[in-house]
Amino acid sequence: MARTALVTGGSRGIGAAISKRLKADGYNVAATYAGNDEAAAQFTEETGIATYKWNVASYEESAAGIAKVEAEVGPIDIVVANAGITRDAPFHKMTPEQWHQVIDTNLTGVFNTVHPIWPGMRERNFGRIVVISSINGQKGQFAQVNYAATKAGDLGIVKSLAQEGARAGITANAICPGYIGTDMVMAVPEKVRESIIAQIPAGRLGEPDEIARCVSFLVADDAGFVNGSTISANGAQFFV
DSSP states (O other): OOOEEEETTTTSHHHHHHHHHHHHTTOEEEEEESSOHHHHHHHHHHHOOEEEEOOTTOHHHHHHHHHHHHHHTOOEEEEEEOOOOOOOOOGGGOOHHHHHHHIIIIIHHHHHHHTTTHHHHHHHTOEEEEEEOOHHHHHOOTTOHHHHHHHHHHHHHHHHHHHHHGGGTEEEEEEEEOSBOOHHHHTSOHHHHHHHHHTOTTSSOBOHHHHHHHHHHHHSGGGTTOOSOEEEESTTOOOO
């Protein structure tokens, strides 16, 4: 019987690439989205992947949505916590609202997604958790104190979950993408995009499919000894 995978933020950008890759790998896939009903419906029509709408910043919505997915698709053995937002501003201009919006979605949202699924993974002695962090959680970024804090925190989450879940056959790992050619990145002015690419030794942006392949490796049944790790997929954009 095929395992069931849940991908938050799984109908657009990197999340969509992950959802499609996992389906191609033979998993039953459910993708969440936050607000764009039209885009989600189109994604489901094109891929056959079921989409579910909830706000990962809400524990109640997450728990209810997860219960619905498990009733309709199957017990969730694989979680890819990908949903995330930005609310950029220099620190001296950052508002408490901008801080809390990003913390609630990108950091607390990981807790809200994994926590309701964790008991079932422990009972079945199997689980794969992948958190999509960011290069900016490793190096920081101007005007992203809130975002960088959440993505650094995600790395602490996976290291701790790895230790708690290892004896129950559960792994937790992170992927830190560099700059990827998503709609969001491609929408920035060309000169800004050129300055970003100039910092990448590979000389190009990454592709969403390249992140999806990392996920495919980490969630496989035979990847059980890779636990608490971080894959940096950034085109050799290293930092001190």
